Each structure stands twice: as C-alpha cells, then as structure tokens.
Amino acid sequence: MPREEIAQFSIDSVEVLAADGSVDESLVPDLSDEQLLELYEHMKRSRRLDERSIALQRRGEIGTYAPAIGQEAAQVGSAFALADDDWIVPSFRESPAFLTRGTPPAKILQYAMGMEEGAEIPGGEGALPPAIPVGSQPLHAVGIGWGNAMQADPGVALTYFGDGATSEGDVYEAFNFAGVFDSQTVFFCQNNQYAISTRRAEQTNAETLAQKAIAAGIEGIQVDGNDILGVYRVASEAIEKARNGTPVLIEALTYRRSMHTTSDDPTAYREAAEETEWEARDPIVRFQLYLEQRGILNEETKSEIEDRIESEIADAITEAKAAREDVDPAEMFEHVYEELPPELESQMAAFRGETDE
Amino acid sequence: MSERLRVVEAVRETLRSELDRSDDVVVYGEDVGRAGGVFRATQGLQDQFPDRVYDAPVGEAGIIGMGIGLAATGMRPVPEIQFQSFLYQGFHQLAQNVSRMRSRSRGTITCPMTIRMPYGGGIHALELHSESFEAGFSHIPGLKVVIPSSPAETAGLLRSSIRSPDPVVFMEPTRLYRSFREEVPDDHEIPLGEGRVVDDGEDLTVVAWGSMLQKTIEAVDDFEASIEVVDPRTLYPLDTETITDSVRKTGRCVIVHEAPKTAGMAGEITSRINEEAFYSLEAPVERVTGYDVPMPMFAREDDYVPDVDRIAAGIRRTLDAD
Numbered sequence: 001m002p003r004e005e006i007a008q009f010s011i012d013s014v015e016v017l018a019a020d021g022s023v024d025e026s027l028v029p030d031l032s033d034e035q036l037l038e039l040y041e042h043m044k045r046s047r048r049l050d051e052r053s054i055a056l057q058r059r060g061e062i063g064t065y066a067p068a069i070g071q072e073a074a075q076v077g078s079a080f081a082l083a084d085d086d087w088i089v090p091s092f093r094e095s096p097a098f099l100t101r102g103t104p105p106a107k108i109l110q111y112a113m114g115m116e117e118g119a120e121i122p123g124g125e126g127a128l129p130p131a132i133p134v135g136s137q138p139l140h141a142v143g144i145g146w147g148n149a150m151q152a153d154p155g156v157a158l159t160y161f162g163d164g165a166t167s168e169g170d171v172y173e174a175f176n177f178a179g180v181f182d183s184q185t186v187f188f189c190q191n192n193q194y195a196i197s198t199r200r201a202e203q204t205n206a207e208t209l210a211q212k213a214i215a216a217g218i219e220g221i222q223v224d225g226n227d228i229l230g231v232y233r234v235a236s237e238a239i240e241k242a243r244n245g246t247p248v249l250i251e252a253l254t255y256r257r258s259m260h261t262t263s264d265d266p267t268a269y270r271e272a273a274e275e276t277e278w279e280a281r282d283p284i285v286r287f288q289l290y291l292e293q294r295g296i297l298n299e300e301t302k303s304e305i306e307d308r309i310e311s312e313i314a315d316a317i318t319e320a321k322a323a324r325e326d327v328d329p330a331e332m333f334e335h336v337y338e339e340l341p342p343e344l345e346s347q348m349a350a351f352r353g354e355t356d357e
Numbered sequence: 358m359s360e361r362l363r364v365v366e367a368v369r370e371t372l373r374s375e376l377d378r379s380d381d382v383v384v385y386g387e388d389v390g391r392a393g394g395v396f397r398a399t400q401g402l403q404d405q406f407p408d409r410v411y412d413a414p415v416g417e418a419g420i421i422g423m424g425i426g427l428a429a430t431g432m433r434p435v436p437e438i439q440f441q442s443f444l445y446q447g448f449h450q451l452a453q454n455v456s457r458m459r460s461r462s463r464g465t466i467t468c469p470m471t472i473r474m475p476y477g478g479g480i481h482a483l484e485l486h487s488e489s490f491e492a493g494f495s496h497i498p499g500l501k502v503v504i505p506s507s508p509a510e511t512a513g514l515l516r517s518s519i520r521s522p523d524p525v526v527f528m529e530p531t532r533l534y535r536s537f538r539e540e541v542p543d544d545h546e547i548p549l550g551e552g553r554v555v556d557d558g559e560d561l562t563v564v565a566w567g568s569m570l571q572k573t574i575e576a577v578d579d580f581e582a583s584i585e586v587v588d589p590r591t592l593y594p595l596d597t598e599t600i601t602d603s604v605r606k607t608g609r610c611v612i613v614h615e616a617p618k619t620a621g622m623a624g625e626i627t628s629r630i631n632e633e634a635f636y637s638l639e640a641p642v643e644r645v646t647g648y649d650v651p652m653p654m655f656a657r658e659d660d661y662v663p664d665v666d667r668i669a670a671g672i673r674r675t676l677d678a679d
Contacts, residue, residue, distance in 0.1 A: 089426075121465040128429065129462045133453045139419055140454065143426020143434075150383065150408065151430065170450070173419035180414050181423075335464040336499050338522040341550060341594030 021289030070257030073283030077231030135168030164195025225252030386437030417447030456499030479532025513547030
C-alpha cells in the first residue's frame with residue numbers, strides 16, 4: 001500500500017475592522033446604530049470598571065483583581081452575540097462578558113471583595129460563577145450544551161478561557177466530549193499572548209490555537225480579537241452552528257494590556273515597546289474611530305456615555321462597600337448542602353457561641 | 358413487591374426505575390452503554406433508554422466535569438467511574454467544582470449528581486483497581502459519601518442518592534457485586550446520613566461498612582459475647598448518634614475498614630466517640646484496617662485487606678482490655 005495524504009486541514013482567520021479604523025464592508029455584521037453604540041458603551045464600562053478596580057485594590061478596598069484591559073472587544077463582541085437564554089461559562093477575567101450580559105458592576109466588585117455574594121447567579125441568568133482553576137470550566141459548558149440538547153432547549157453555552165488553558169488536559173477533553181455528544185457549545189479562547197508570564201510561543205508548539213479543534217473533530221477559526229465587528233460576526237456564526245449541534249472553537253487574538261492580576265508586575269517579563277505596539281491596536285480606540293467615521297459617535301454622545309458610566313460605577317462602589325459591611329460570617333455554613341447536616345449544625349452553633357461571647 | 362437480587366442487579370434495577378421515574382436522569386460513563394459496564398451494572402439500560410444512557414469517551418475529568426453542566430441545566434447526571442482509582446484523573450473536577458458549586462454560587466447553581474464507582478479489593482484485578490478512598494472524599498466539604506453493604510442497602514441508598522439535591526460519591530464494594538442475593542423491596546429508599554444497627558449487642562460495638570461489614574458479621578459469629586454491629590452507610594454526613602449511642606451502651610468499640618489506617622475514617626469516628634462518649638469507654642477504641650501502604654497487587658491483596666481473623670483478633674483484644 002503506497003503512502004498517501006489522507007486528510008487535509010486548514011484554519012481561517014477573520015478581521016473586519018482593522019487597527020486604523022478601516023473595514024472590509026463585505027464582512028461588516030448587520031448591526032443597528034443603537035447596537036453599535038451599545039457595544040461601545042459596554043467596552044467603555046468594562047475598561048472603566050477595570051481602571052477603578054485596580055485603584056481600589058491599590059488602596060486596599062478590594063482584593064486581587066484580574067483586569068481585562070485590551071480584551072474588551074473579544075468579550076463584549078462574543079457575549080453580545082448570545083441570545084438571552086444562552087449561557088456564559090467564564091474563567092476569572094470576564095468582567096466585560098458579565099457586564100455585557102447585564103451583571104451589575106456591584107456584583108463584580110463584591111466578588112473582588114472576597115464575597116460569594118458576587119458569584120450568585122440569579123435564576124435564569126444563564127451563567128456559571130467565575131472559575132479560578134485554569135481550564136476547568138469548558139467541560140461545564142459542554143455539559144450545559146449537552147443537557148440543553150437533551151431537553152430540546154436551543155440554548156448555547158459559550159465558555160471563555162485563555163491561551164494557557166489550552167495546555168490543560170480538561171480543555172482537550174472538553175473539545176472531544178463536545179464533538180462526541182454534539183453539545184451546543186462555543187469555545188471562546190482569548191489568546192491574550194500571556195499565561196501570567198509565559199508567552200504564547202512557550203505554551204505550545206502549535207501554529208494556531210484554533211487548530212486544536214481539529215484533533216477533536218470540531219470546527220476551529222481564528223479572529224482578530226481586538227476587532228469587535230469581526231468577533232461579533234465570527235461568534236454569531238459559531239453560536240448558530242452550536243445551536244444546531246456543531247461545537248466551534250474560536251481563537252480570538254488579543255493582548256492583555258494590563259497585569260495578570262493586581263499581584264503581578266508585567267515589567268518583569270515583557271518590554272515596554274511591546275505594550276506600546278499593542279496599545280496602537282487597542283480595541284476601543286479602533287472602534288471609536290470607526291463610529292466617528294460613520295458619524296454615529298461625536299464628542300457629545302461620547303461624554304454622555306462616559307458620564308453615565310462614571311456615575312454607575314461610583315454607585316456600584318458604594319453599594320458593594322455597603323454589602324461588605326453586612327456580611328454575616330456564619331453564612332459560610334449555609335449553601336454547603338441543601339440541608340445543614342448535624343455535624344455542620346453543631347459546628348455552626350459552636351461558631352455562633354464563640355463569636356457571641 | 359420485592360425481588361431477590363445481588364448488589365450488581367440492585368444497582369441496575371435502581372437505575373432502571375429512576376430512569377423510568379424521571380426524564381432528568383442521565384446515565385453515562387466508559388462502556389456503560391452497549392457493553393453495559395465492565396461489571397454489567399448498566400446492562401440493558403441503553404436499549405430501554407437510548408436517549409439517556411450513553412457511552413462516554415475515556416476521560417474521567419470529562420465525565421465528572423460535564424456532569425456539572427448537565428446538572429446546571431436541571432438534569433440529574435448519574436455517571437459511572439469504571440474503578441474508583443480512575444477517578445483520580447477527574448479528582449480536580451470533584452474537589453474544585455462538584456463539591457463547591459452550591460456554596461460558591463450561594464445556592465443558585467447546584468450539582469445534584471451521583472457519581473457511582475466500584476471500590477475496594479476482592480476481585481484480584483490489576484493494579485489501581487481496588488482502592489478505598491472514602492476518607493478522602495469525606496474530607497471534601499459539599500460532598501456526600503455513601504457505601505452500601507448489601508443488595509437492599511444498595512437499592513435504598515442509590516435511590517436516595519439520585520434523588521438527593523447534593524452531589525453524592527456512591528462507592529459500590531466490588532467484592533459484594535455478585536456475592537449473595539437478598540430481598541430488595543421495590544422503590545426502597547434509605548435516608549442519607551442515617552446509620553443502622555445491624556445486630557444488637559451489649560458488650561462491644563463494631564463499626565464497619567461496605568464489604569467489611571459482611572466480614573464483621575462472620576467474625577462476630579464466633580463470639581459468645583453480645584456484640585453490636587453498626588453500619589454507618591453514609592460516611593458524610595456521618596450518623597454520629599447511632600455510633601455513640603451504641604458505644605455508650607457497650608463501652609467498647611472496634612472500627613473496621615479496608616482503607617489505610619492513617620487519616621482513615623476510623624480516626625474520625627474515634628474522635629467523635631471521644632467527644633460524645635469518652636466517659637463510657639472501658640477500653641481504647643481499636644482500629645482494624647488496611648496498612649499505610651499502597652494497595653498491593655493481588656498476590657498480596659488478601660494479606661492487606663482485614664479478614665475475619667484480624668477482625669476477630671481486634672474484637673478479642675478490645676473485649677479483654679481492662
């Protein structure tokens with residue numbers, strides 16, 4: 001038997017809105033002016049919440065925080081493409097996605113203040129709480145997408161993870177299980193070039209992360225993650241495919257412009273020149289140029305949006321601080337089981353007794 | 358109505374009746390579909406419920422992790438892990454997510470999943486097919502840990518586990534799968550967290566579970582002393598009261614398990630006896646357990662696992678102690 005090529009694979013990459021604000025008109029998604037402004041406002045709100053959160057952490061008012069500065073287009077564009085009944089299954093850097101899905105900024109701050117209250121998912125919200133263990137959550141999305149399929153529920157689960165997570169075995173298992181069970185799942189990999197200090201090139205020898213879909217027999221595509229129009233377009237198409245039982249992996253090329261978390265100092269492992277280079281490709285600047293060129297955004301609307309965001313976040317900070325004051329320590333015993341087992345009941349009684357003394 | 362079943366059949370019939378009772382129940386795992394599981398615990402179920410009984414790809418993290426998502430959509434996943442030691446490849450999903458989902462979301466996302474697995478020695482299988490990690494699972498807040506010791510117990514406890522709003526690690530003693538038959542009432546339910554007194558007695562209490570319970574029953578047969586045998590059935594939450602009530606009455610206690618001695622459940626049970634019934638003790642609490650060695654391969658398995666003689670020796674020492 002001769003040796004012959006038996007399979008061929010390729011990966012597409014999409015960019016609609018280039019860094020200079022120019023667009024490929026043939027690929028521009030069908031969004032109204034209002035929707036475009038909404039996207040812009042979500043990105044601005046995320047950026048501002050991150051900036052304020054870093055400052056709050058520096059003043060000791062919140063704990064460790066993982067900013068998503070630079071990744072707003074990737075998250076806002078993909079979350080905006082979801083229907084209300086769809087799910088997001090996030091990692092720990094997903095404030096932009098949560099905000100886009102309507103989570104109040106106060107909740108995000110509460111989470112950063114070390115309160116489980118910040119990870120409550122009110123009924124019907126379609127989200128799982130932030131997942132700290134890297135790469136653990138895509139499997140949960142596969143279960144949601146499969147459970148929905150079994151119940152004839154069209155809801156899709158879109159899960160966020162990073163370039164580092166693609167090295168985790170669980171992420172491969174997730175791709176593979178999704179393919180086997182036709183799970184209604186979109187895997188949204190934000191390749192922000194760094195897993196803390198480890199560069200993308202040191203993470204894997206694979207040419208793209210999108211191609212990791214191929215081994216699992218699901219679809220993979222790459223998109224410029226700083227191009228909100230491209231992300232929205234690619235995510236919308238993937239979500240529709242997933243709704244019909246075809247899981248898709250999206251690799252969004254972006255850049256973590258800020259630190260890994262507030263405990264991290266990126267100057268230890270990267271050059272300022274690199275940061276400057278990516279600043280020029282910033283997703284908000286690019287989209288703003290586009291909106292201004294199209295006459296959708298002017299100085300007046302811009303400052304209206306900024307003022308609104310400023311006061312929303314100020315209110316959120318006040319609300320989160322007040323909630324922090326109301327924390328009942330004994331609530332740690334609740335929500336471990338549906339009903340408190342006797343052993344926990346006696347531990348709680350002892351705790352209350354000791355703290356009352 | 359009732360039926361005379363073996364443990365493996367009790368598992369199968371309980372799964373069948375729960376699949377039949379609720380469209381939310383979904384059974385999946387490695388080889389559980391077409392083959393019916395390596396122990397045949399799920400045999401025939403896929404034919405009857407083709408849309409809710411599945412073969413899963415080989416991947417324990419996948420099997421457990423996916424269950425979290427299924428549960429979030431309102432399903433009741435009942436995955437099988439082929440052997441307990443294989444669960445270690447998905448242990449992180451259990452410890453990081455299954456157990457914590459309820460608390461980290463403050464009760465807004467729950468994980469009513471029952472993870473079934475054979476555990477313990479007795480079938481002379483390959484390496485890493487015979488471990489007993491119940492103490493490890495019991496150390497993870499948010500999980501319930503259940504071990505049946507007979508066919509009727511299997512049916513009653515598995516049914517309650519599947520219906521439980523909390524995640525359950527359900528450990529089936531491999532040794533008992535086909536060892537004996539017993540009447541199993543239809544729709545039998547045993548509340549989780551309630552132990553049972555298997556045999557009443559006045560002179561000494563033996564606490565044992567899983568396949569060690571059957572060996573204990575055999576061991577106490579030879580004694581003239583009146584020995585009370587307690588099966589906790591659920592290791593978390595542990596029914597402390599049934600154990601300490603018994604020890605208060607007898608004043609002497611032996612705890613038997615197959616798992617290694619150090620940090621095993623016998624240590625925890627001893628502590629609870631000390632907390633609740635110390636002044637009733639007439640002798641130190643004795644532990645008859647496996648050794649602090651990796652579970653040996655089967656040439657030495659019978660030397661590791663407590664047998665009737667070791668249990669009897671422990672009972673004798675404790676009866677004789679002043």
